Amino acid sequence: MPPASTRTAESTGGWLEVFLVFLKLGLTSFGGPIAHLGYFREEIVARRKWIDDKTYSDLVALCQFLPGPASSQVGIALGLSRAGWLGGLSAWIGFTLPSAAALIAFGYGLNTFVGLGNSGVIHGLKVAAVAVVAQAVWGMARTLCPDTQRVCLTLLAVVLSLFLPTAYGQIIAIALTAGLGILLVKPSSAQLVSNHYFRVGKAAGIVALIFFFGLLFLLPIASEVLRNDSLMLAERFIRSGALVFGGGHVVLPLLQSAVVTPNWVDASDFLAGYGAAQAVPGPLFTFAAFLGTVSKIGPGGWVGGLLCLIAIFVPAALLIIGALPFWSELRERTTLQSAMAGANAGVVGVLAAALYDPVWTTAIHSRADFALALIAFVGLVRFRASPLLVVAFAAIVGGLLGQLQ
Numbered sequence: 001m002p003p004a005s006t007r008t009a010e011s012t013g014g015w016l017e018v019f020l021v022f023l024k025l026g027l028t029s030f031g032g033p034i035a036h037l038g039y040f041r042e043e044i045v046a047r048r049k050w051i052d053d054k055t056y057s058d059l060v061a062l063c064q065f066l067p068g069p070a071s072s073q074v075g076i077a078l079g080l081s082r083a084g085w086l087g088g089l090s091a092w093i094g095f096t097l098p099s100a101a102a103l104i105a106f107g108y109g110l111n112t113f114v115g116l117g118n119s120g121v122i123h124g125l126k127v128a129a130v131a132v133v134a135q136a137v138w139g140m141a142r143t144l145c146p147d148t149q150r151v152c153l154t155l156l157a158v159v160l161s162l163f164l165p166t167a168y169g170q171i172i173a174i175a176l177t178a179g180l181g182i183l184l185v186k187p188s189s190a191q192l193v194s195n196h197y198f199r200v201g202k203a204a205g206i207v208a209l210i211f212f213f214g215l216l217f218l219l220p221i222a223s224e225v226l227r228n229d230s231l232m233l234a235e236r237f238i239r240s241g242a243l244v245f246g247g248g249h250v251v252l253p254l255l256q257s258a259v260v261t262p263n264w265v266d267a268s269d270f271l272a273g274y275g276a277a278q279a280v281p282g283p284l285f286t287f288a289a290f291l292g293t294v295s296k297i298g299p300g301g302w303v304g305g306l307l308c309l310i311a312i313f314v315p316a317a318l319l320i321i322g323a324l325p326f327w328s329e330l331r332e333r334t335t336l337q338s339a340m341a342g343a344n345a346g347v348v349g350v351l352a353a354a355l356y357d358p359v360w361t362t363a364i365h366s367r368a369d370f371a372l373a374l375i376a377f378v379g380l381v382r383f384r385a386s387p388l389l390v391v392a393f394a395a396i397v398g399g400l401l402g403q404l405q
Helices: 004-011 015-028 033-047 053-065 070-112 114-118 120-144 148-163 167-184 202-226 229-242 248-260 267-277 284-294 301-330 334-363 367-381 387-404
Strands: none
Touching: 015 033, 015 070, 033 053, 033 070, 053 070, 053 301, 070 267, 070 284, 070 301, 120 267, 120 334, 120 367, 120 387, 148 167, 148 334, 167 248, 167 334, 202 229, 202 301, 229 248, 229 284, 229 301, 248 267, 248 284, 248 334, 267 284, 267 334, 267 387, 284 301, 367 387
């Protein structure tokens, strides 16, 4: 039986309280997943004291360890700890709804106003995407590639991703760097996590993992056999959500391969939506809602947006539910830690390759574009400007340059 403090923490709170707290966070959490985790700690740990600092730190470590959007997975687990299954669902809806609604609306704008996609403002958003992805590569490389071995693994992933420019090439790069990580990377020490706050038993965890692997391996077969547009679209987003290590920005090359390569979404619209996603709060994975809205296959509109939004988050939810009961045992396995360290270095390489193609090749066409991207990058990295301000600045300057031209 859990200790009294645990039972007290679990016995209070309801799904509506969780929804309202995370709706507030979804409306105000700018700055990407690392910033989101800071907002969560301030609101949940420091202010509301739903869980203690040690449990929160261990939970963050788990979600960084898993594929998927770390901040959303932390939010789902916090909702589970406060109000059970409805609490986990309410936390995800509250945190995701504001940015998803904004990006679906942006998708309607691109579809309704034909010239909008070619406007200077939209081009400014594409240039901003160059700076944001470059910042992500820079920051992740500093954190995830601290030694020569992992730098070499990153370079290997860059080469593989550039010469095998498909989702399968990216998977091969991450799998190979994970395998080499076992041989080359020494694991760091890790503290054990306590799971008794989260109301997830081993039976529920096993069921969640069965569903995760079932979707990952059986859905591609079903989509090929049935050839249903909506099913094919959902399968691509489920696969992307299941294979992303390292946070929201890393999903960019997977989604590019999933929807741009088969010409389901125009490359221009893809980068415009990605730029717009930097200007809204909440998880970057809500970019999927925009892509579903403008997709040429599937239901399109808000229905397509919701389909792709749910599809990309389902793997993350199943993984956090499946991992919580077993996390203490998993973190003791040094081989798995080394593999994950290698995979993270590979992720940096995949993202660096995506920075060149499609991000740079689609957005940078002139000296003015390069100058604007450089200014935005320096603003993000050197002056730590808010991504919202940087994206707004790039959009305004892009609009002015468009008028001058």
